C-alpha cells in the first residue's frame with residue numbers, strides 16, 4: 676500500500692504547476708501576437724506549445740499537458756481517464772451545478788497523482804483562434820489553422836465557455 680497522500684498539498688502543487696504553465700504559454704502567446712499578429716502566433720504555437728509544456732514537465736518532474744473534447748492538436752486528444760473527467764466537467768458546467776465555477780479535480784492512484792484544472796475562454800483574444808466565424812474568429816488565423824491542423828475541432832467557442840483542462844500527473 677502506498678502511504679496516505681496529503682490531498683490539500685497535492686491540490687496546491689497541481690495548481691502551482693498549472694498556473695505557472697499558463698503564465699509561460701500566455702506570455703509567449705502575447706509576445707507572438709504583438710510581434711506578428713494572429714497568423715504568426717498560430718505558427719508560433721504550432722511550433723512552441725509542445726516544447727514549452729515539455730520543458731515545464733522537466734522542471735516540475737510532472738507530465739504537463741492540455742487536453743479537450745474538442746482538441747485542435749491531435750497530440751492533445753484525451754486518454755480514457757481524461758475523457759471521463761472532461762465529460763464530468765462539461766455536464767457539471769452545463770447543469771450550472773457549481774454556480775458558475777468549476778473546481779479542479781484530484782485523482783489519486785496507487786503510484787501516481789493526477790490533477791485536472793478546467794480552462795475557460797477568458798478573453799476576446801482567445802476568440803481570434805477559437806471563436807465563431809463572424810464573431811471573433813480571425814479569418815487569416817483560421818485559414819492558417821485549417822492548414823496546420825487538419826482535424827481541428829477547437830473553433831466555435833464564446834467568451835466564458837469551458838475550453839478544456841490542464842492534465843498534470845506525477846509519481847507519488
Ligand code: HEC
Pocket residue numbers: 704713714716717720721722724725741742743745746747748749751794795796797798800801802803804805816829838839840
Ligand atoms: C493565435 C491563435 C491562438 C490564440 C489567440 C489562442 N490559441 Fe489556444 N491554441 C492555438 C493553437 C495553434 C493550438 C494548438 C497548439 C499545439 O499545436 O500544441 C491551441 C491549443 C489550445 C489548447 C490545447 C487543447 C487543443 O485544443 O489542442 C487549449 C486548452 C487552448 N488552446 C486554449 C486557449 C485559450 C484559453 C486562449 C485564450 C487565453 C487561447 N487558447 C488563445 C491557437 C491559439
